[in-house]
Amino acid sequence: MGRSPCCDKVGLKKGPWTPEEDQKLLAYIEEHGHGSWRALPAKAGLQRCGKSCRLRWTNYLRPDIKRGKFSLQEEQTIIQLHALLGNRWSAIANHLPKRTDNEIKNYWNTHLKKRLAKMGIDPVTHKPKSDTLLSRDGQSNKSAAKLSHMAQWESARLEAEARLVRESKLRSHSFKQSSSGGGGGGGGGGISSSGFSSASTFAASGQLLAKTTRIGGDHLESPTSTLTFSDNSKQQQMTEFVGTSSDQQGGTIIKDESEHDWKSSMPNLGEFKESVGSHTLPFTSTGFHHDIPMSMSLETTPWTIHDSRIKTSMGGHCSSLENDIEAEGFTELLLNSSGEQSGLLEGSGGGGGNSENGGESGGSSRDYLEDNKNYWNSILNLVNSSPSDSPLF
């Protein structure tokens, strides 16, 4: 893979940008746009490599950048998204308009990470450093481990969805061209304007579904909102999400009316993978490999897996997690094992979302569960309310 050697060229300036250089770059881009970054420095009369120019522009000069202190809301968002996505700064930045990934990354490393560490929370796993909290019952550690897998899986899932959306967009583009006059997606932009839906193969995100099943303002069934197997003999409907109900604070609630239990017709994951072929989602994400056939729905509170079988093999070690999570299992798992997450946002506004449970850190188990619920709900709401043009969705 060709790595750009642009900065190796002799005579190119490095280091801090001078106001004059900024001015040149700004003026050039305002007039011509950036076009090819590689060609830009010469045209703009800068002794910099294109890469350096791009960075300067995206991280500093861009007019739509908000600089200065991060608000409480922003901090909260960063922490929540980091819990979900890890160090994927660009993805996180997509949820924070006007902030750059670099800025967020720096802010995390210099402020938030330390703050979490001070609170006794591991900034990497977002779990308490000592798991004593969790040791109230024997199951907790096990559940926490599962949850960790789930979080990783979720992260990977988002990535896969993003890819599917991209592909869907491409496809919809050609679709629109071939079947012109389809009423246009209108306001929502992004996903909602695309004729196809990533949910076609992977109906998991409530908001995603809400957007993708709504075409041109009508409640149409997306052409691919149902998943069918390529194997004709087994052609069947995987999931069909119908309608959306009220939206609470940006979190769209999806009802899975079909409650279709396809597990029974798919007792064997291996067989399923074979039969589904291209419909499984083999994707890698930071060393994971997942093949995920599943459907989920968002009830008023966290995820409910109506049926799932998740195989996760990590880093080639195949430390597989064959979780037979029964219905509601995942919800339970989140609720019961994500206790470590609660109070994470304590520093930002009274702790873990809402704190009507009273602020006692060692509260009752009900408080504990409430906090967990709130924590994950806030993450889900956050994700669900993410901008439609986010590459994640």
Place this chain on the structure above:
DNA sequence: AACAACTGCAACCGCTCTAGT
């Protein structure tokens, strides 16, 4: 006042991904 240690941030480096040929 001088120095060291710490902090915060801009910029760079090197890798991966993607599109074009």
Place this chain on the structure above:
DNA sequence: TACTAGAGCGGTTGCAGTTGT
């Protein structure tokens, strides 16, 4: 299909400013 250039991303570095001794 293979290769390359360009762009993007995340990790790291370097330095200026601040704080502590």
